[in-house]
Amino acid sequence: MKIRGFRIVWFAAILSMACTTKVSEWFLLNAVPDKYILVYYHNGQHTDKVKWQNNELDNEAKVANVLFQPIQKEDVKEPYYALYYNNRLQAEYSRYDSLRTLFSSPLRREIADELMDGKLCVMLFLKTGIPEKDERRMEIIQHTISSSPFRDVITLKELDRNNWEEKHFVSMLLQVESDLKEIQEPMLFGIFGQFRALEPLLANGISPENINLMIDFLTADCSCLIKDNLPGMSILSETSWENPEPAMVNKILDDNPALLHH
C-alpha cells in the first residue's frame, strides 16, 4: 500500500512539473527536431569520387537532423540531389558543391549556441535588402524587445535574404510557409527549442502587440494543445542538443511571479 501511495505522489509530481514547464524549455528538452531527407538520385553508374562524396554526406548526416539516401532510378539522365521535409520537396541540387553549408552555417551555429546557453529564443529578422522597409521594422523590434521584461533572454539576429553564405538557411526559413518566397517583405522568425522556427511575423504584422504575443507564447506554460500540434518547422542543423544550460526564463519568472501566465 505504501509503495502504491508513493507511486501516486511521484506521478502527480511529474505531472505537475510537466504542466508548468515553459513552452521554450519544453521544446528544447523534449521535442526532437523533425528529420529532413536528402536523396541522391542516380542511374547506377558511380565513380570513386561520387562514392567518396556520398560517404562524406552519410557521415555528416549522422550528426544532423537529416537522413542521406541514394536511390537508383533508370530514368535519371543526370544524377541530382533532392531535399525533402515531411515528404515535401524543399530543393534540388545538381552538384555536390552546392551542398556546402546545407547541414550547417555560421549563423545557424551562433543561433544553436544561444539556444543551448538557455536563452528563451532567438528572434531572427530576415531583411529584404530594401532599407526603407527593413529599418522601420527593425526599430519596432528593437524597441519592443528592450521594453520587455524578458529582454535579457532574447537574442536578436539579422539576416539578409540575399546572403550567399546563408542561402540554404534562408531557403529553409522561406519554406516554413508555402507563400513566403513570393513575399518581398521583412520577416521576423522566432527560433526556439531544438532549432524550430515559428511561422513568421511579416510586414505590418511586425508590431509591438504581435512581438509581445510571440514572447507570451514562448514564456507560457506548455499545454497539451501545443504539444499535440507543434507549431513551426524544424531547421536543418548540425547540433548536439544534449545537456543544454538551464532555461534563463525561469529565474525571471521566479523573481517576478506576476509575469506567470498561460
Next chain:
Amino acid sequence: MKQDTIGYDSLEARPLPKWLTDQRDGLNYYQPEMPKMMEDHSLNIAVVSTGAIIIITLLLFTAYFIWKKRKKIK
C-alpha cells in the same frame, strides 16, 4: 502554419499564424470547464421529507397512546 492555405487578396488580408491567434485568444491552454447553474431542489426535498417524518412520528405516537389508553380502560 495551418492557415497558409487560405487564399487572400492582399498582404493586409493574409491570415496571422495560428500559434499567434491561439495565444491572443487564449486557445493554447485547456479552458477550465465552466460550471453550469443547475436547478436546486434539495431544500424542497429536505422540508417535505422532514415534515413527512414529523407527521408519521406524530401519527404513530398518537395511535400508540390511544391503543395504550384503551387497554387501560378495559
